[in-house]
Amino acid sequence: MAEPAATRRAALRTLIASLLGGFAVWRYLSPRSRGAAETLVRVPLADVPVGGALVLPQHRCAILRTRDEVSAIDLTCTHLGCAVVGTRAGFACPCHGSRFDRRGRVLSGPAPSSLRALEARVEGGQVRVLREPGARA
Numbered sequence: 001m002a003e004p005a006a007t008r009r010a011a012l013r014t015l016i017a018s019l020l021g022g023f024a025v026w027r028y029l030s031p032r033s034r035g036a037a038e039t040l041v042r043v044p045l046a047d048v049p050v051g052g053a054l055v056l057p058q059h060r061c062a063i064l065r066t067r068d069e070v071s072a073i074d075l076t077c078t079h080l081g082c083a084v085v086g087t088r089a090g091f092a093c094p095c096h097g098s099r100f101d102r103r104g105r106v107l108s109g110p111a112p113s114s115l116r117a118l119e120a121r122v123e124g125g126q127v128r129v130l131r132e133p134g135a136r137a
């Protein structure tokens with residue numbers, strides 16, 4: 001027959017293991033909070049030409065506008081991170097020569113992928129471009 005102290009210790013260990021296991025499962029299954037998106041820049045919608053783009057090199061972004069839609073792209077080259085510049089045909093990287101069309105899609109490398117899309121919202125006559133929490137300023 002087990003001693004009462006040994007039985008209590010075993011019950012306590014089982015209880016602690018159950019609590020730790022429950023906590024681990026809860027943490028694993030809980031959605032991760034990504035934090036609130038931050039405003040990168042806010043400009044009047046009227047400053048973005050329909051069928052064109054407003055390039056904001058100081059914010060490393062461009063706001064694109066069609067008749068129906070406003071969007072934004074990050075002007076950081078997807079090759080090694082240089083700032084791309086606006087051209088007549090779209091965007092070009094001065095570092096290694098990658099070229100992108102007006103929507104940021106790769107026309108020629110070495111950039112491996114399109115320029116990254118940023119979230120853009122039209123709010124009360126303003127375009128607000130958001131960046132992910134923790135992204136560079």
Ligand code: FES
Pocket residue numbers: 077078079080081082093094095096097098109110111
């Ligand atoms: S950093 Fe843009 S092409 Fe290399």
